Amino acid sequence: MAASPQISVVVPVFDEEGAAPALAREIAAAFAGRSFEMVFVDDASGDGTKAALKALSAALPQLRVLGHRNNAGQSRAIRSGVLAARGPVIVTLDGDGQNDPAFAPGLADALLGGPPELAMVAGERVKRQDSRAKRWASRLGNGARKRLLKDTANDTGCGLKAFRREAFLALPYFDHIHRYLPALMLREGYQVEYRPVGHRHRQTGRSKYTNLGRLWASVSDLLGVMWLQSRSRDPGGVEEA
Ligand SMILES: Nc1nc2c(ncn2[C@@H]2O[C@H](COP(=O)(O)OP(=O)(O)OP(=O)(O)O)[C@@H](O)[C@H]2O)c(=O)[nH]1
Numbered sequence: 001m002a003a004s005p006q007i008s009v010v011v012p013v014f015d016e017e018g019a020a021p022a023l024a025r026e027i028a029a030a031f032a033g034r035s036f037e038m039v040f041v042d043d044a045s046g047d048g049t050k051a052a053l054k055a056l057s058a059a060l061p062q063l064r065v066l067g068h069r070n071n072a073g074q075s076r077a078i079r080s081g082v083l084a085a086r087g088p089v090i091v092t093l094d095g096d097g098q099n100d101p102a103f104a105p106g107l108a109d110a111l112l113g114g115p116p117e118l119a120m121v122a123g124e125r126v127k128r129q130d131s132r133a134k135r136w137a138s139r140l141g142n143g144a145r146k147r148l149l150k151d152t153a154n155d156t157g158c159g160l161k162a163f164r165r166e167a168f169l170a171l172p173y174f175d176h177i178h179r180y181l182p183a184l185m186l187r188e189g190y191q192v193e194y195r196p197v198g199h200r201h202r203q204t205g206r207s208k209y210t211n212l213g214r215l216w217a218s219v220s221d222l223l224g225v226m227w228l229q230s231r232s233r234d235p236g237g238v239e240e241a
């Protein structure tokens, strides 16, 4: 594996023993022939997720496996992966296999081919393969967030995204920040684009979120991001004299 790959694929996993190894193989196939690494971040799973990935890494040299000592959530796992990543371009995917890795190289290429101000190309799920209740809650949540934050995004819950490592690390961190990346990138003066991506049924394992839990977190997160937006001032660019 190259010491400095062009692309680092970061995948947060929590109790995804049934899905994670197959997903790693699919990602490796999708990026075959490219300069890439995969950084799977195990968030103190109670099942054999970490051991299964570690065993697979003997056969997949691009696979790196990190582990948290304590469960710290999806956003913290993404952040740990980005910090450890060696590539300037990051692609994230959910660890349950619901995001189709075949769409991942396209997002990375859109970012690499774009202007330097373009910091993120985010996926938007077409034909979402989730329950009706989840799709409804998501539609309501996305509508409220878009109206309040004016962040142009239709589907911030989509785990498939490509962004510049440097831009991500310039953002403030909080739990669940992964749903507010468009708003926070725009706040920093970066450009954000969206591309349609495929979505699949969860085949194994259990959902980690409930509608009620998400609603509760969203209220305080929305208020927090609105505060961050109100406390931001735009220098209109920075030039060296
Ligand atoms: N690292 C980490 N990842 C988590 C945690 N909770 C969820 N995830 C990961 O975040 C991703 C999304 O979680 P899901 O449970 O699939 O959420 P969802 O797609 O809305 O729900 P389903 O449709 O039922 O799959 C998956 O890769 C999970 O493994 C957590 O506490 N820590």
Ligand SMILES: [Mg+2]
Pocket: 094, 096, 098, 202
């Ligand atoms: Mg899922």
